[in-house]
Amino acid sequence: MTLVVEDLGVSDLVRDVLFEVGKGERVGLIGESGSGKSLTALSIMGLLPDELRASGSVKLNGRELLGESERELSRLRGNEMSMVFQEPMTALNPAMRVGRQVAEPMSIHGTRRDHKAAAAELLDSVGLPSDAVRAYPHQLSGGQRQRVVLAMALANDPALLICDEPTTALDVTVQARILDLILSSTRQRETSLLFITHDLAVVASVCERVLVMLDGEIVEAGSTLDVLTAPKHEYTQRLLKASDLEAS
Amino acid sequence: MSSLIEVRDLERRYSRRDVHALRGVSFDVEPGQRFGIVGESGSGKSTLVRLLAGLDQPTSGSITFRGQRVDGVPERKLKFLRSELQIVFQDPMGSLDPRMRVRDIIGEPLGRVDRGRVAELLDAVGLPADAADRYPHQFSGGQRQRISIARALAPRPSVLVADEPVSALDVSVRAQILDLLADLVDRFELTMVFVSHDLGVVRHVCDTVAVMRRGEIVELGAVDQVYDQPAHEYTRELIAAAPSLRAALAKLTEGT
Numbered sequence: 239m240t241l242v243v244e245d246l247g248v249s250d251l252v253r254d255v256l257f258e259v260g261k262g263e264r265v266g267l268i269g270e271s272g273s274g275k276s277l278t279a280l281s282i283m284g285l286l287p288d289e290l291r292a293s294g295s296v297k298l299n300g301r302e303l304l305g306e307s308e309r310e311l312s313r314l315r316g317n318e319m320s321m322v323f324q325e326p327m328t329a330l331n332p333a334m335r336v337g338r339q340v341a342e343p344m345s346i347h348g349t350r351r352d353h354k355a356a357a358a359e360l361l362d363s364v365g366l367p368s369d370a371v372r373a374y375p376h377q378l379s380g381g382q383r384q385r386v387v388l389a390m391a392l393a394n395d396p397a398l399l400i401c402d403e404p405t406t407a408l409d410v411t412v413q414a415r416i417l418d419l420i421l422s423s424t425r426q427r428e429t430s431l432l433f434i435t436h437d438l439a440v441v442a443s444v445c446e447r448v449l450v451m452l453d454g455e456i457v458e459a460g461s462t463l464d465v466l467t468a469p470k471h472e473y474t475q476r477l478l479k480a481s482d483l484e485a486s
Numbered sequence: 487m488s489s490l491i492e493v494r495d496l497e498r499r500y501s502r503r504d505v506h507a508l509r510g511v512s513f514d515v516e517p518g519q520r521f522g523i524v525g526e527s528g529s530g531k532s533t534l535v536r537l538l539a540g541l542d543q544p545t546s547g548s549i550t551f552r553g554q555r556v557d558g559v560p561e562r563k564l565k566f567l568r569s570e571l572q573i574v575f576q577d578p579m580g581s582l583d584p585r586m587r588v589r590d591i592i593g594e595p596l597g598r599v600d601r602g603r604v605a606e607l608l609d610a611v612g613l614p615a616d617a618a619d620r621y622p623h624q625f626s627g628g629q630r631q632r633i634s635i636a637r638a639l640a641p642r643p644s645v646l647v648a649d650e651p652v653s654a655l656d657v658s659v660r661a662q663i664l665d666l667l668a669d670l671v672d673r674f675e676l677t678m679v680f681v682s683h684d685l686g687v688v689r690h691v692c693d694t695v696a697v698m699r700r701g702e703i704v705e706l707g708a709v710d711q712v713y714d715q716p717a718h719e720y721t722r723e724l725i726a727a728a729p730s731l732r733a734a735l736a737k738l739t740e741g742t
Contacts, residue, residue, distance in 0.1 A: 410728045
């Protein structure tokens with residue numbers, strides 16, 4: 239198992255969260271705002287706000303992450319595990335050219351020395367033209383920015399990629415392309431994916447398994463097909479009904 | 487009978503940034519219609535809303551509301567439009583004054599204290615009467631959007647413009663707000679102009695849809711016809727790209 243989460247709790251906000259993500263597996267985490275999806279992701283990454291504490295156990299490739307020092311965690315982030323956030327503009331440094339920025343995970347973790355070539359390869363791998371190297375984030379469209387963020391997240395071939403609503407801020411046609419890109423690049427590298435979204439259609443097209451979160455707890459888990467076609471929990475049923483605008 | 491809103495050859499350029507936001511847009515909205523405008527960011531949807539509401543002036547072209555010109559008219563002569571046409575915005579927190587009680591927010595367009603009317607409006611949007619004493623931050627996103635809707639209905643408008651009213655809301659709340667809007671449109675015999683980037687949402691509430699791209703309407707027609715037999719390539723592309731739960735599940739079922 240790439241990721242094993244046991245009895246994870248965050249103050250009173252997340253309770254008894256238990257799940258695993260296997261190598262190359264794509265798992266969706268769905269629920270409404272405030273249900274604890276993002277806190278779960280942040281506890282795995284060791285990025286919880288100072289006032290919150292995680293308890294329980296989070297293991298990445300067998301190694302316990304909870305209680306690990308910031309120094310150790312920073313060695314893992316951007317290397318063994320990485321994260322793509324909803325809003326690419328806030329995830330990128332507005333004052334740094336895209337080329338330098340995209341190669342940063344490699345220069346920080348010392349995985350490659352030829353930064354210029356690495357930047358060009360990375361941008362190419364997410365379908366951006368080579369002149370994007372010299373651009374600043376504001377000169378790119380929302381979809382292009384999210385491609386840059388994804389390239390950075392995948393730069394060091396992490397074992398685990400967490401995407402938190404990566405396409406919610408994008409147009410539908412752009413969303414479709416970014417989802418394709420996330421799928422193809424994680425498949426190719428056998429990256430384990432934890433994909434957070436409130437959009438059931440998106441989870442159905444990306445994930446093999448799905449976890450449903452409500453008020454800080456996982457109330458239902460199973461294969462995407464089972465959960466979305468034969469939901470057991472009342473909340474999942476309600477969510478499905480509300481999502482299916484085609485019904486009426 | 488003439489149309490309620492007539493838009494003709496509407497152009498809007500922003501010369502400083504050299505942006506051609508609207509390029510010759512024309513359409514009519516009939517009384518009682520639920521007119522959807524769908525498009526991606528940069529398509530000109532928001533510019534169009536601003537022009538319809540008389541919040542901005544077109545570079546050329548005209549907008550008439552019940553036969554009266556809206557474009558090129560000074561604000562003091564737009565009073566008829568301000569009460570007749572009301573807008574519900576995307577982000578309820580950004581459009582509600584955080585320091586005003588709900589009673590005062592909803593009552594503000596009335597220009598006087600009218601507790602009876604406020605209670606009536608709260609009831610219409612499905613909020614309890616004691617909501618009047620509270621402040622916007624004490625409500626959830628969906629409830630706040632109900633407050634915005636109540637405020638929009640206060641001056642008894644004939645047209646409700648909804649600009650991405652559910653885009654900031656959770657899925658489970660989204661359906662409730664859409665149903666509420668549809669109910670209110672029926673109950674108060676409103677005409678609705680509904681702007682969204684989400685085709686599923688537009689299909690759910692509108693009878694007519696205009697598809698916009700780069701400042702132009704590329705397709706206009708009855709909702710079912712546009713969705714079932716899209717004539718323009720861009721409409722087909724939009725429909726194909728929109729994540730559909732049914733399509734995704736059908737694909738999964740096939741795979742097993």
